[in-house]
Amino acid sequence: MTKQKVIIVGAGLSGSLLAIYLAKRGIECEIFEARGDMRKETMSAGRSINLALSNRGIAALKEVGLDEYMLSEAVPMFGRMIHALDGSRKLLPYSGRKGEYINSVSRAGLNIELMNEAEKYDGVRFYFNEKCVDFDCASGEAEFESGKIVKGDTLVATDGAGSAVRSAMLHGGVPRFDFSQKWLAHGYKELHIPPSQNCLRERADTTRHFRDSTENPSAYADGSDVFQMEKNALHIWARHSFMMIALPNFDGSFTCTLFLAHKGDNGFEQLTDEISLMNFFETNFADAIPLMPTLTEDFFTNPTGNLGTIKCFPWNAGGKSLLIGDSAHAVVPFYGQGMNASFEDCRILNGLLDKHGTHWETVFDEFTNIRKPNADAIAQMAEENFYEMRDAVADETFQKKRALETKLEQTFPDYFSKYSMVTFREDLPYAVAKQKGNAQDKLLMEICAEIDDVSAIDLNEVMGKING
Numbered sequence: 001m002t003k004q005k006v007i008i009v010g011a012g013l014s015g016s017l018l019a020i021y022l023a024k025r026g027i028e029c030e031i032f033e034a035r036g037d038m039r040k041e042t043m044s045a046g047r048s049i050n051l052a053l054s055n056r057g058i059a060a061l062k063e064v065g066l067d068e069y070m071l072s073e074a075v076p077m078f079g080r081m082i083h084a085l086d087g088s089r090k091l092l093p094y095s096g097r098k099g100e101y102i103n104s105v106s107r108a109g110l111n112i113e114l115m116n117e118a119e120k121y122d123g124v125r126f127y128f129n130e131k132c133v134d135f136d137c138a139s140g141e142a143e144f145e146s147g148k149i150v151k152g153d154t155l156v157a158t159d160g161a162g163s164a165v166r167s168a169m170l171h172g173g174v175p176r177f178d179f180s181q182k183w184l185a186h187g188y189k190e191l192h193i194p195p196s197q198n199c200l201r202e203r204a205d206t207t208r209h210f211r212d213s214t215e216n217p218s219a220y221a222d223g224s225d226v227f228q229m230e231k232n233a234l235h236i237w238a239r240h241s242f243m244m245i246a247l248p249n250f251d252g253s254f255t256c257t258l259f260l261a262h263k264g265d266n267g268f269e270q271l272t273d274e275i276s277l278m279n280f281f282e283t284n285f286a287d288a289i290p291l292m293p294t295l296t297e298d299f300f301t302n303p304t305g306n307l308g309t310i311k312c313f314p315w316n317a318g319g320k321s322l323l324i325g326d327s328a329h330a331v332v333p334f335y336g337q338g339m340n341a342s343f344e345d346c347r348i349l350n351g352l353l354d355k356h357g358t359h360w361e362t363v364f365d366e367f368t369n370i371r372k373p374n375a376d377a378i379a380q381m382a383e384e385n386f387y388e389m390r391d392a393v394a395d396e397t398f399q400k401k402r403a404l405e406t407k408l409e410q411t412f413p414d415y416f417s418k419y420s421m422v423t424f425r426e427d428l429p430y431a432v433a434k435q436k437g438n439a440q441d442k443l444l445m446e447i448c449a450e451i452d453d454v455s456a457i458d459l460n461e462v463m464g465k466i467n468g
């Protein structure tokens, strides 16, 4: 059999991971990336600096032997730390089981490591500053802004939510191509909480300090605190129609993401100057202000991002091209699953190559049929989780339900909350997690609406109802 060559468009998270999977099979990969090489250039600010990596993503990294290294660079987050308006805080664990937590990882660090790993294989070549502008679904040729035209045995598009390859499939390349793009009324802006002042004073020998604190990133070798808030949590300031979250970084800082409506009350358009911004923060996030010395600068410098859900079908043009990751199914970030789902795409695709070899059309058809219902399921759950995060986490019945779920998980090894099924069960397709999880959620919310004290609930009776 002749050696196969795959063109990959986009050297982001899924493109770089896919290159490793394919290279391990002896398939040659040429990866074309619109931006420069992030290993040599400084990243622009404001583009999701850290991400929550969970079991589905970890399972995909494990298959290429990168899970342990990536986790050694991550900060575990055991639960949601809810910041109330009065400044009080409460931790809601993600799971009642030990060992079930999510991990805050650096987007750039992860991407760079994936590219470095891919480049270790002889058959892998990256081309930067190469923006794909068109794809011919009949001939399989991809055209780039530079004038370059390339063709392999097939092409995989990992060029993200604004995919040029998908656009070519939509505009005549694939007959009856379904496409929808639904924008959220809310956008996002990234803000920053630096490491504590003590640490900043000691920055002269930063490298040694961080190396020394690898085992316990909450403290420097001399015992001084690095993080200004609880480090092992995803912090949430839920304020009903809007919210702010913060994820810890390995260097002791936090990356905050402020989610506001673009327009209207408490929206981005109302925050036009320092006074309106500070008034808004004093009313809604007063406890965060002392932690954010560059709040004004960050707010007015960093871009406001849009959030939306993209759905399309089919994901392939016969055996000529396949869309994976955000190019096929961009979702809003409220379940922390976009990257995890994209990594899972790579793992499932690799399994189908085991099954069918490089019969690309067969592999791509089956991949699309397996993944599409699951992508639709996580898209819907991610939208719903926005309302859970901004409204429900501050709601009493919801907090009782989380306490009950934690007790059920501590007591019954077979019980998994919807969040746990999505986040910690890589063996369970998203569509199954959604269907089972919604039924459980409805039942538990009904039970918790009726009681004051979760400890009075008969757990066996609840389990009977769940299983019945």
Ligand SMILES: Cc1cc2nc3c(=O)[nH]c(=O)nc-3n(C[C@H](O)[C@H](O)[C@H](O)COP(=O)(O)OP(=O)(O)OC[C@H]3O[C@@H](n4cnc5c(N)ncnc54)[C@H](O)[C@@H]3O)c2cc1C
Pocket (backbone or CB within 6 Å): 009, 010, 011, 012, 013, 014, 015, 032, 033, 034, 035, 048, 050, 051, 052, 053, 130, 131, 132, 133, 158, 159, 160, 161, 162, 163, 164, 188, 257, 305, 324, 325, 326, 327, 333, 335, 336, 337, 338, 339, 340, 341, 342
């Ligand atoms: C605010 C925010 C927070 C998020 N948090 C999480 C989280 O906590 N956990 C999680 O799992 N997911 C999260 N996500 C989702 C996650 O970022 C995406 O799902 C993930 O990046 C998808 O990877 P990808 O490789 O498909 O696309 P991308 O990461 O977008 O990569 C696409 C690549 O293609 C390149 N490219 C684009 N167009 C072209 C072209 N025409 N030609 C050549 N190259 C091109 C781009 O430059 C880029 O390098 C978040 C997203 C946002 C916006």
